[in-house]
Amino acid sequence: MLHLLKILYLGDLVGQPARECVLKNLHGIRKVHGIDVVIANAENVTAGAGLTREHAELLHSVGIDLITLGDHVWDRHGFERDIEDLEYVCRPANLPKECPGRNFITLIKNGTKIGICVVLGRQFMKIHASCPFEAMERILQDNRKNVNILLAEVHAEATSEKIGFG
Ligand SMILES: [Fe+2]
Numbered sequence: 001m002l003h004l005l006k007i008l009y010l011g012d013l014v015g016q017p018a019r020e021c022v023l024k025n026l027h028g029i030r031k032v033h034g035i036d037v038v039i040a041n042a043e044n045v046t047a048g049a050g051l052t053r054e055h056a057e058l059l060h061s062v063g064i065d066l067i068t069l070g071d072h073v074w075d076r077h078g079f080e081r082d083i084e085d086l087e088y089v090c091r092p093a094n095l096p097k098e099c100p101g102r103n104f105i106t107l108i109k110n111g112t113k114i115g116i117c118v119v120l121g122r123q124f125m126k127i128h129a130s131c132p133f134e135a136m137e138r139i140l141q142d143n144r145k146n147v148n149i150l151l152a153e154v155h156a157e158a159t160s161e162k163i164g165f166g
Pocket of ligand 1: 072
């Protein structure tokens with residue numbers, strides 16, 4: 001049986017002020033609002049550009065269940081190795097398939113299986129990603145039957161791309 005879920009989606013968390021804010025307030029917010037799942041884009045939580053293992057683990061330990069990344073996914077040296085160990089971190093799906101990390105992650109909460117993915121837009125982005133629509137189609141084909149909810153973060157600059165995606 002499926003239950004109503006309250007999902008808090010935060011982003012873009014940027015730098016030390018965002019980390020401190022999460023550390024100070026997230027536990028209380030979760031409690032007051034009865035939040036079941038917290039997802040955060042944290043690609044710029046380390047000094048305003050990129051994410052380190054240390055900060056991913058910190059955020060996870062204080063109640064962020066899933067972390068998404070965007071065009072700043074590789075800004076921190078060494079993260080291309082660390083990302084393999086962080087099973088709650090989701091990188092963009094339309095990067096080259098040789099890239100490390102997970103492009104689709106799931107979480108079961110109150111009997112509901114949630115899937116999440118990120119696709120990058122291609123206008124005004126510093127990373128040249130492949131077609132986000134094709135990437136999304138593949139993810140849907142592979143996973144739609146295995147999850148109850150599928151969330152897609154469209155990590156893009158151009159409004160037109162976001163509207164097109166919607
Ligand atoms: Fe970004």
